Amino acid sequence: MIRSLIRNLKAVYGRVYVRIVGGNRYLHEIFADAFLPLLNLSAYVFVYKAMNAPQDLASFVIIGGVMVTFWLNVLWSMGAQLYWEKEMGNLEVFLLAPISRMAILFGMAIGGMINTSLRALATLILGLYIFNVNFNITNPILVFIIFILTLIALYALGMLFSSLFLLFGREAWHSANLLQEPIYFLSGIYFPIKYFPFWLQVIASLIPLTIGLDAMRKLIIYGHDFIDIQLHFFLLISLSIILLILAKFSLNYMEKIAKKEGRLTLKWI
Amino acid sequence: MSFSIETYDLTRIFKSKQSGKINIVKALDNVNLKVSKGELFGLLGPNGAGKTTLIKILCTLLFPTSGKAYVNGYDILKETSKIREIINVASGGETPGYGILTVKENLWFFSQLYGIPNKIAKERINELLEIVDLKDKANERLNKLSSGMKQKLNIARSLINDPQILFLDEPTLGLDVISAHQIREYIKFWIKEKENRTVFLTTHYMAEAEELCDRVAIINEGKIVACDTPENLKKMVSKGSSFEIEIAYINDEKINLLKSLKGIIALSFNHKIDKNLTIIKIVVENESIISDVISMILNLKSKVISLKKIEPTLETVFMSLVGKGLEND
Numbered sequence: 001m002i003r004s005l006i007r008n009l010k011a012v013y014g015r016v017y018v019r020i021v022g023g024n025r026y027l028h029e030i031f032a033d034a035f036l037p038l039l040n041l042s043a044y045v046f047v048y049k050a051m052n053a054p055q056d057l058a059s060f061v062i063i064g065g066v067m068v069t070f071w072l073n074v075l076w077s078m079g080a081q082l083y084w085e086k087e088m089g090n091l092e093v094f095l096l097a098p099i100s101r102m103a104i105l106f107g108m109a110i111g112g113m114i115n116t117s118l119r120a121l122a123t124l125i126l127g128l129y130i131f132n133v134n135f136n137i138t139n140p141i142l143v144f145i146i147f148i149l150t151l152i153a154l155y156a157l158g159m160l161f162s163s164l165f166l167l168f169g170r171e172a173w174h175s176a177n178l179l180q181e182p183i184y185f186l187s188g189i190y191f192p193i194k195y196f197p198f199w200l201q202v203i204a205s206l207i208p209l210t211i212g213l214d215a216m217r218k219l220i221i222y223g224h225d226f227i228d229i230q231l232h233f234f235l236l237i238s239l240s241i242i243l244l245i246l247a248k249f250s251l252n253y254m255e256k257i258a259k260k261e262g263r264l265t266l267k268w269i
Numbered sequence: 270m271s272f273s274i275e276t277y278d279l280t281r282i283f284k285s286k287q288s289g290k291i292n293i294v295k296a297l298d299n300v301n302l303k304v305s306k307g308e309l310f311g312l313l314g315p316n317g318a319g320k321t322t323l324i325k326i327l328c329t330l331l332f333p334t335s336g337k338a339y340v341n342g343y344d345i346l347k348e349t350s351k352i353r354e355i356i357n358v359a360s361g362g363e364t365p366g367y368g369i370l371t372v373k374e375n376l377w378f379f380s381q382l383y384g385i386p387n388k389i390a391k392e393r394i395n396e397l398l399e400i401v402d403l404k405d406k407a408n409e410r411l412n413k414l415s416s417g418m419k420q421k422l423n424i425a426r427s428l429i430n431d432p433q434i435l436f437l438d439e440p441t442l443g444l445d446v447i448s449a450h451q452i453r454e455y456i457k458f459w460i461k462e463k464e465n466r467t468v469f470l471t472t473h474y475m476a477e478a479e480e481l482c483d484r485v486a487i488i489n490e491g492k493i494v495a496c497d498t499p500e501n502l503k504k505m506v507s508k509g510s511s512f513e514i515e516i517a518y519i520n521d522e523k524i525n526l527l528k529s530l531k532g533i534i535a536l537s538f539n540h541k542i543d544k545n546l547t548i549i550k551i552v553v554e555n556e557s558i559i560s561d562v563i564s565m566i567l568n569l570k571s572k573v574i575s576l577k578k579i580e581p582t583l584e585t586v587f588m589s590l591v592g593k594g595l596e597n598d
Contacts, residue, residue: 003384006384007383007384008384010381010382010384010385011381011382011384013381014377014378014380014381014382015378015381017374017377017378017381018367018370018374018378021369021370021374022367022369022370025369026369088364088365088366088367088368089363089364089365090365090366090367092330092358092363092365093365093379093382093426094382095330096328096329096330096353096356096357096358097353097382097383098350098353098354098383099382099384258330259329259330259331259332260332261283262283262322262325262331
């Protein structure tokens with residue numbers, strides 16, 4: 001039992017290492033990841049400024065622009081990752097190892113969170129500096145907790161996607177492309193979703209990014225406290241648990257199908 | 270006697286849909302094998318014979334359709350974790366790893382999947398890199414390596430957890446002569462280095478099976494057609510005679526005419542287009558038939574460049590049992 005736990009923790013650490021070292025080896029990629037989100041973000045800030053919209057909206061857009069880097073990481077580096085691992089011949093090595101398959105996904109998720117946090121921080125600092133935006137935070141610890149909970153729920157969604165993309169996606173990038181824009185739209189990354197019809201707001205609230213963003217904006221821009229975001233807090237915890245269970249279930253199902261049909265390990269199937 | 274691998278009536282059927290029709294392929298057909306501990310066992314067969322399917326089932330990566338199999342006494346369906354702790358696999362042509370990481374980093378990552386402590390992992394990585402002659406490339410990124418080097422790295426990866434049972438699926442595929450020789454030498458050394466280590470090797474290189482294996486099973490269309498030591502297999506075909514005939518190029522249609530001659534047990538051929546030659550290996554019931562073969566070659570407007578009698582090899586055994594050569598499947 002303890003031996004198995006240590007082995008799984010080592011597998012998590014190994015996969016975190018791959019992601020962090022691999023993700024930071026090319027300087028131009030770090031630059032692109034940190035600076036390019038600023039362009040999109042700036043476009044929205046300028047539109048709001050041209051419309052003489054309240055200054056709050058610039059802060060609103062910056063928080064959305066920072067969080068969108070995590071969404072892109074979840075989609076392309078988590079959701080599509082098992083597909084790439086299969087293409088590289090690594091999936092079979094993972095399936096062959098005496099570890100839980102969740103250890104690999106946890107490793108990918110933690111590595112992705114760390115890598116993207118560094119890039120997001122660069123985007124945040126530059127955004128604040130360029131647009132001279134002030135935040136109104138009264139409870140920084142709560143902001144941090146909500147940020148972490150949002151990441152856990154978001155990456156749990158990524159873990160679920162990774163096996164679903166592999167099993168049902170024709171090509172991983174098609175599945176990722178299919179989801180990228182709708183989530184941009186529904187999560188209210190650059191605009192408040194309170195202008196959506198009610199039914200659309202309900203759908204949007206099933207996405208962890210929407211809930212996390214709304215809670216963080218309340219805490220960071222409007223200086224709210226726990227009482228105002230407790231529903232968000234419990235929703236994020238619930239979503240994290242549900243998505244992690246679903247990810248585990250779908251990963252087991254993926255392995256069963258792989259063994260039954262041979263389509264993930266045999267090239268001619 | 271304890272066995273490393275046992276299979277009982279192991280069968281695997283694949284079903285796939287092609288243009289609305291269900292296509293059924295019997296990849297393994299009631300395979301019964303027993304591989305002893307400490308044995309270097311070879312599975313020889315043409316492409317599509319079922320070699321890889323059998324390895325995937327034994328490695329717990331694929332379910333059988335029916336039958337039973339045990340690895341080190343563990344049931345492949347019920348005791349997968351125990352099996353995974355003591356085995357590893359290297360497949361020729363596969364190059365697992367991350368292109369952006371160095372050779373050393375990749376091996377370290379794979380060692381972590383087996384929970385190997387850092388100190389032991391580092392020592393083993395250095396040792397393995399020396400064995401596969403990649404020490405100079407230890408800090409080179411994987412995507413900078415040649416395909417031969419990647420294959421060597423794959424072999425090193427398969428040894429990272431010091432497995433008790435090593436599955437090698439065409440391990441020297443695509444390697445140059447020197448690298449393939451190095452790998453074969455190491456496999457011979459590895460199995461003897463510690464007691465009770467077992468190697469299950471699939472190959473379609475006859476010479477490789479003959480050089481390495483204590484016993485060889487010949488598989489064709491999912492069925493084991495023979496299983497014995499290379500020497501005993503050769504004795505099985507000692508009643509026939511084998512010849513190698515080098516002739517001026519003739520097309521496949523004419524070769525089929527040759528095959529239809531009475532008294533021919535098996536025939537395989539290999540064209541050397543650049544030299545305008547066809548090399549035929551032939552197993553005949555008795556030596557007198559060879560004159561009929563020569564007459565027919567001349568009738569087919571070809572000419573005989575050379576003719577020699579050859580000693581039985583695994584290749585002629587295979588030809589006699591299957592009726593064709595490996596390269597003509």
